[in-house]
Amino acid sequence: MLIDAPSPLLDANDIRALFDLALLAARDWHATCPVQQGFAPWPEDLVYVSREAVQIPGLAHMVHDPGAASEASRALRDAILAVAPFAEWRLTYTEDEVGADFLQRFGWFELAGPEGHFLTDHARITVGFWGANLYYPRHQHEPEELYTIVSGKALFHADGEEDQALGAGATRIHAANQPHAMTTSDSPILTLVYWRGAGLADPPRLTAA
Ligand SMILES: [Fe+2]
Numbered sequence: 106m107l108i109d110a111p112s113p114l115l116d117a118n119d120i121r122a123l124f125d126l127a128l129l130a131a132r133d134w135h136a137t138c139p140v141q142q143g144f145a146p147w148p149e150d151l152v153y154v155s156r157e158a159v160q161i162p163g164l165a166h167m168v169h170d171p172g173a174a175s176e177a178s179r180a181l182r183d184a185i186l187a188v189a190p191f192a193e194w195r196l197t198y199t200e201d202e203v204g205a206d207f208l209q210r211f212g213w214f215e216l217a218g219p220e221g222h223f224l225t226d227h228a229r230i231t232v233g234f235w236g237a238n239l240y241y242p243r244h245q246h247e248p249e250e251l252y253t254i255v256s257g258k259a260l261f262h263a264d265g266e267e268d269q270a271l272g273a274g275a276t277r278i279h280a281a282n283q284p285h286a287m288t289t290s291d292s293p294i295l296t297l298v299y300w301r302g303a304g305l306a307d308p309p310r311l312t313a314a
Contacts, residue, residue, distance in 0.1 A: 115191075121153060123188040124222050130184035131216060131230065131297060134253065137177065140276045144251040145301045148230075151223040161194040163212040167234045172257020172293045175273035182256045182295060185232055192222065192232070197308050203242060210236030216297075219306040229300040234293065235259065241287040243312040247304035250279040257294035262286040284312040 115123075128151070135141045167189060174182040192214040200208055211234065215221035218229035229248065232255075235241060243262075252261070258272035263285040271277060279285045281302060287294075 117155060120188075120191045121155070123184075123191060124153060124216075127181075127184040127188040127216065128223060130181040134178065134181045134255075134297065138253065138276070141251065141253060141299065144249075144278070145228050145299055148217060148225040148227045150225050150227060151217055152225075153223055154221075156193045156222055158191045159193045159195070160190065161196060161212040162209045163234055163236065164189055164194060166210050166236045166293065167212075167295065170237075170293055171234070171255075171295045173273060174256040178255045178273045181297065185255065185295065185297075198311070202311055207239055207241075210239060210293075211241070213298075218300075226305070229305045231298045231300075233296045233298055235287065235289050236293045237289050237291055239289050243284045243286045244309045245282050245284045245312050246300070246307060246309040247281055248300035248302040248307075249281050250285075251299040251301075252277045252279075253297045253299075255295045255297050257289070257292045259292075259294040260288045260290070262288070 132147055135147050168186060171182055171186060194212045194214050196208055196212060213231050213233040216230045216232055217223040217225050218231070219226060221230070254271050254273050254275045256273050258270065261269045261271055261277050263279055263283055269277060
């Protein structure tokens with residue numbers, strides 16, 4: 106068994122409350138970060154929808170070690186951990202694309218967006234986790250992207266830029282369709298990621314060799 110099953114004592118209202126707390130923590134994180142505010146305003150049209158939880162192998166790794174938070178990011182990290190067993194996790198990539206180990210220790214879910222736990226057409230706000238010692242191959246997408254590091258650390262790569270090592274509290278922007286990649290070493294990384302622009306509901310795709 107990969108993880109403990111969600112407590113049967115939690116009903117739909119309890120789960121809704123965990124998502125509300127995670128959303129509030131994310132909004133606080135946004136409100137205290139000028140880079141996030143400059144990238145996109147906090148969406149005001151959010152509507153909660155009940156979604157079936159999808160659990161993935163990476164969830165157990167995240168709960169075991171989400172990586173080091175900063176004082177400012179601890180509340181969001183812990184709110185994400187609390188709601189994680191109830192999130193609709195996704196893997197997007199196939200084993201042929203990224204390998205079996207990657208799929209065991211990676212995952213993301215859409216907190217807010219066109220297909221999120223909170224619906225909005227104005228942004229896509231996702232939570233992403235990668236375990237230690239993983240390489241996330243070059244990929245791209247039409248929307249512009251802002252990574253914020255909630256806990257842990259990684260080395261970020263992007264075409265046309267120097268590599269950048271980032272930890273909790275740091276941010277990084279990728280341009281529309283700019284190929285980018287990421288490497289974790291001795292630490293996992295947990296991120297809150299914003300997309301803006303056209304193609305919000307599209308998945309990222311690996312960049313052709
Ligand atoms: Fe990206």
